[in-house]
Amino acid sequence: MIAKSFTIDLSNRIAMPALGLGVFQSGPEETVAAVSTAIADGYRLIDTAAAYGNEAEVGEGIRASGIDRAEIFVTTKLKPDDYGFEEALRAFDRSLAALGFDTLDLYLLHWPLPKTFESTVASWKAAERLLSEGRVRAIGVCNFNPNHLDALIARADVVPVINQVELHPFLLQNDLRAANAKLGIVTQAWSPIGGVNRYWESGEDPLTHPVIVALAEKYGKSPAQVILRWHLDRGVSVIPKSVKPARIAENIDVFDFALATDDIEAVDALDQNKRGGPDPETRAAGPIKR
Ligand SMILES: NC(=O)c1ccc[n+]([C@@H]2O[C@H](COP(=O)([O-])OP(=O)(O)OC[C@H]3O[C@@H](n4cnc5c(N)ncnc54)[C@H](OP(=O)(O)O)[C@@H]3O)[C@@H](O)[C@H]2O)c1
Secondary structure, three states: OOOOOOEEEOOOOOEEEOEOEEOOOOOHHHHHHHHHHHHHOOOOEEEOOHHHOOHHHHHHHHHHHOOOHHHOEEEEEEOHHHOOHHHHHHHHHHHHHHHOOOOEEEEEEOOOOHHHHHHHHHHHHHHHHHHHOOOEEEEEEEOOOHHHHHHHHOOOOOOOOEEEEEOEOOEOOHHHHHHHHHOOOEEEEEOOOOHHHHHOOOOOOHHHOHHHHHHHHHHOOOHHHHHHHHHHHOOOEEOOEOOOHHHHHHHHOOOOOOOOHHHHHHHHOOOOOOOOOOOHHHOOOOOOOO
């Protein structure tokens, strides 16, 4: 099976698949099958995190797929409880051991910690060290607002290649996307099909919005496919999560159509500037508070 997704060039010239599988809340017992099914369907990017508790099963799913490890782009994330220079280096070793890999493709800081930003900077310095040692191919961040990016970059040797943030039709993050683009940072959408609005019941569900449903009918696609295509047409990378084989297949079947400009604008107009997930400005170490 040949990968279906096209790639996006990161600023360090590494080609990253534009679409991947997310595994937040994929139980360990479901993750092996979800990952190997996704790879059989053409996925070549898997997004996990130390905090998800399923890195070992991601590694197992990749090995079970029969596809070379080198063909799969794997992201994992440093959790805020492990921030600090030495702590981050040790946490990276644990993640790599759990995955069962020698090297990683992308390591992300999972959140900025605005109230204790020194630990965020120290963790970034550790990520830079891992990059310079060739233990990871690229490093980036999640959930950074433009002010957090500026504060980090002022102290950094390496600019993040990715900023992975909540982004869906009800939260467009246009200012943040522009700030990322200006810095050569690729924007990657978490909850790309509005998952956080469903599992945390924190707002309307974009999958059932009449505009999305009408576009799905127009293009002969599902609501999820319309939204994923909308992201890709706007240059945003996506990592939809599912553990259901039919949905895993559905979510990557988005490379045979594109949205007309006025349809992209119709989805843009759904922006409510409303987060379903936590506000990065108030994030502290410890478990996520809703
Ligand atoms: N960096 C961060 O702070 C952060 C935060 C959150 C998420 N993430 C990453 O982003 C990934 C995706 O975000 P997400 O999991 O929050 O939300 P999402 O991908 O937008 O949505 C996932 C939810 O929608 C369901 N679903 C999947 N495909 C569907 C389809 N075609 N039709 C209807 N429902 C569908 C899934 O259930 P089933 O599994 O039952 O199909 C799941 O409940 C995560 O898995 C994780 O890797 C990162």
